[in-house]
Structure formats: structure tokens, C-alpha cells
Amino acid sequence: MTRLRHARRFTFMLLLLLPTPALAKTPLVIEAALDRPVVEPLLEAFTRAHPEIELDYRDRSTLEVDRHARQMQPAPDVVISSAMPWQMNLVNDGLAQPLESDESRRWPAWAKWRNEVFGFTFEPIVTVYRLELARHMLPPTTHAALHRLLITRQDMLRGKVTTYSPSRSGVGYTLFQQDARYSPRFWDLVAALGAAEVELEESTRAMLEGLSGGKYWVGYNLLGSYAMQWAQTHPQLIVQVPQDYALVMMRMAFIHRDASHPGAARSFMNFLLGVDGQRLLAGSTPLFSVLPDVVGPYTAQRLRDQVGERLYPIPINASLLAFVDPLRRDAFIARWNREIRILEP
Template sequence: MKIWVAAMLILACVTPATLMAQSGMPLNVEAALDRQVVAPLLDAFERVYPEIDLTYHDKSTLEVDRIVRDERPAPDVVISSAMPWQMARVNEGLAQPLNSGVAQKWPEWAKWRDEVFGFTFEPIVTVYRLNLAKHMMPPTTHATLNAILRSHRELLRGRVTTYSPSGSGIGYTLFQQDARYSPRFWDLVAAMGAADVSLENSTQAMLNGLTDGTYWVGYNLLGSYAMHWARNHPDLIVQIPQDYALVMMRMAFIHRDAPHPAAARVFMNFLLSFEGQKILAGSTPLFSVLPDVTGPYTAQRLRDQVGDSLYPIPINAGLLAFVDPMRRAAFMNRWNREIQILSP
């Protein structure tokens, strides 16, 4: 009897993480998040849980969304910056709740139904080459960007880049938000079209073109990628717009059909933990959400620097409107009309 009681006490102390450490549990994460940027967090997770076999795939937002919907076996954890698409999949029942202490304490404005969580706080920025200042005053607001596109159209022709709303989920989301907050947004789109803007599907493609001199100005780049890249490319200047700055959050959830849900819960809890967020704030430009985390990259520090001109994209059911087919078709029709309106 004493042996049986002792055995039961030992089993009672064994956590799911301990069981995984003993058995070696796989974990598959599908993410629209550059591994180089998030590497400090992934490395820390692998140090804390060395027996969890983490496989991390970095893909585009649209490809991640396709995998979530169509591929089986499903991924364990899904991460994407395309906030409306993430919300749509959760609304369709493709996520499972995370019932943990860190999930329950997570800021209400950065989660939905304890199923999907915004764990970063990333400003959307303009990036320009340093030598642009030799020819014109660099843009600090959406209005001044519009102004230089019109006053220096020939000089900037073919040297401006931004997202393709048809080829990028995050690009489409950001333009939808621009149209919501700026009454002059479509004027800016027309001005970009008149300058023969080059549309790219990723921030990295825009940064590559800015670095090699193909582009002089990039609009609506992800600030996290741009800041990370600019560390080693001092000829690029990252500008948070001073009139208003959109902020997007990477959204993460555990897939409803996750093959390894226990490992997925461990990963999500680490992502949302104080320790995980401290790594984001101190070692990555992804910006921590938690208000009590300190470091160079935190939501509070960004608010202190930019003030009331920060416009975070909220995590709520309103995101679902952006993936409505009729609304998307109407937006794309106007985009195609405006982007060409002043072109030769």
C-alpha cells in the first residue's frame, strides 16, 4: 500500500511538459514571421524545452492561411500578421481555447475568447534611403509622402514601393486600415500609381530593393522587419509616421486539429509568459504587449515615443468585415482604378 501511495504521489507531480520531455514530443509551427527576427524567442524555447522537437516554417500570410484551412495533418500552432484571416479561421472553429493562467491574464484588447492572442505590437513604417535627403525633404507623415510623390514625380518614378493588396494579406489589411483613418488615402494611392509604384508581396522584398538602390522610398513596411534590417544597413532610415501610425499584432492560436496539442499549449504559454515577452522586448524588434515588461521594444515605450498618434488594429469581430468577399472586391476595384488614374 505504501508503495502504491508513493507511486500515485509521484504521478500527481508529473506535468504534461514533464511527460513530453520524457517522450520527445514533436511540435509544428506554421508562421508568417521571419525566423531570423524571432530567433531569440525560438532559441530560448528550445533551451527550456530541449526534448520538444520544434519544427518552424516561415511562409507568406496567404500560404499560412491556406495551410490552416486545407492541409491535414494540421499545424499545431498558427502565427500570422494577417489579422482578419486569423480572426476568420478562429470564427470558423479552427482554433481551440488555451485555458491557462497566462492566457486568462492576457490583456483583453489583445485576445479573443481565449482562443487567439496578439503577442506583438508592431508599428507600420515608411523607409527611405538616406541619400533621398539630397533631393527632397524626407517624408515624416502620410501627407508629406503624398506631397513629394507629386512634386518629385519624375525623380521618384519607379523608385517607390509598397505592398500588393492582392498578393499579401497583411498588405491588404493595412490599406483597409489606411482608408479607415485617412480621408486622403486614395489621393496617396493615386500619387503612388502616377510614380509607377512597384508592388511587392513582402516587407523583405521591399527592403532588398531599398538596399540595392532600386527603390528610394517604401510605404507601409512592417516596422519589426525594417528595424531589424536597418541595424546592418545604415543607409536606410526607418520613419514612424508622425500624423498617425498603424500598429499590427501577430496573432497566434492552437489549431483545433493540432496533432500535438500538449506541446502546442506549452509553446503558447511560453509565448505569452513574462519570460517570453521579455525576450521579445529585449532581443527582437517585435515589441512586447505586456505593460510590466521592460526593454527597448515594448508597447508602452512605443506609446511614450509616439503618443496619441498610434492606431493599433483592434482584435475583435470587426476584423471579419475585411475578409468579406464583396467588401474585398469593392476595395480592389477602387484600388485598381486609383493606382492607375494618373499613370501615363
């Protein structure tokens, strides 16, 4: 009997010495048109707050995110994009599930739709130019001033101006549609861009790389969040919020209807919309917090205080659906091609 007791005790001691298997984490798949280096402080804070969740963050273009949200099997858990009409169209097609939480109910009504999709950033659209430009001409502070420069200094600026391709970028197409809404001279500006042999890019990052490398002198309609962060380490670049009017884009996020890990998705969305997440956006990223009571260098209220009534946020409502109507989009792209007279690759 004593020998049996010793054997049991020895077996128990061996079990204590064996490594304890790690508890399995819950995966969370996020398809996002949002550069990871920009949003990294928020992702790191979420991981610290939820060590039980394994974050799989996939950074893609806006049109890739839209395609994956519709076709990927299994579906992503959370979908994030700056292409606001495409996001609204996904939700309108029934690919989102509602978020019922204190955070979603407190979220500003103007920045959400049916508690299914939420605009969680407030990013100005900007012009970026090299200091080199200022040695030759007065930098443009308005859309009209840019138009004037393209006409009067066309020879010097030929091939040195860049903007989005509306056919290859969902956010670029959205911004140009908004420009056409607010500016009666928009198509004149497009024609002047074409005459200056503008280079069309798919992303703000590509434009910023060209600007910092000296290929471009002026970039039109860049995402202010990326441009402001980039300029911190590239002092040869100046970021200008247009003084006549400034568009504001919101990143929109939702939980996919077929999310494999809906609990983890709800945890992420609540963190994103909560005070802690928004404070991180306002203080540690240039994405600009939406919540009115959050304090930091990057908040919607601070931007409004600086720009005033000339700030034009793109609204989150059913009107966005018109922008992805195939007939309307085809007509817009056809006119763009006529005015700009550039054959895209």
C-alpha cells in the same frame, strides 16, 4: 552455479556498455508568417526550456499560412500570422481551440479574443527611405508629406517607390483598409503612388532588399519590426514612424483545433505569452512586447510614450471579419486598381 553467475554478470556488463537509445521528442509544427531570423531568440529559448519538444517551424507568406491552416493534413499545431483578419476568420470558423492557463487569463483583454487567439506583438507600420533621397528632397515624415513628394517630385521618384500589393499580401490589404479608415486623402495617395509607377511587393523583406540595393528610394507601409532590424546592418536606410498617425499591427497566434500535439502547442503558447517570452521579444527582437509590466527597448508602452495619441493599433475583435468579406474585398481591390492604374503580374 558459479559459471552461471559469471555469465549473467558478463551479460549485465555488456548491456551497460550498449548506447542508451535517445528518448523520442514530441514534435511541434508551427505554421508562421514571421521571419525566422527575427524571432530566432525566442525559438532558441523555448527549445532550451523544453528540450523534450522538437520544433518544426515553417516560415511562409500570410496567404500560404491561411491556406495551410485550412487544408494541411495533419493540421499544424500552432498558427501565427500578421494578416489579422485572416487569423480572426480562421478562429471564427472554429479552427482554434481555447487556451486555458494562467498566462492566457492574465493576457490583456484588448489583445485576445475568447481565449482562443492572442495578439502577442505590437509592431508599428513605418516608412523607410534611403539617405540618397535626403540629398535631393526633404524626407517624408507624414502621410501628407509623402503624398506631396509623389506629386511635386514625380519625375525623380518614378519607379523608385514601393509598397505592398493588397491582392498578393494579406497584411498589405489589411494595412490599406486601415489607412482608408483613418485618412480622408488615402485614395489621393494611392493615385499618386500609381502616377509615380510604384512597385508592388508581397513582403516587407522584398521591399527592404530593393531599398538596400538602391532599386527603391522610398518604401511605404513596411512592418516596423523587420525594418528596424534590417536598418541595423544597412545604415543607408532610415526608418520613420509617421508623425501624423502610425498604424500598429499585432501578430496573432492560436492552437489549431486539430493539433496533433496539443500539449506541446500549449507549452509554446504559454511561453510566448508568459513573462519570459515577452521579455525576449522586448529585449532581443524588434517585435515589441504587449505586456505592460515588461521592460525593454521594444515594448508597447515605450512606443506609446514616443508616439502618443497618434498610435492606432488594429483592434482584435469581430470587426476584423468584415475585411475578409468577399464582396468588400473585391470592391476595395477594384477601386485600388482604378486609382493606381497598374497591372500586376
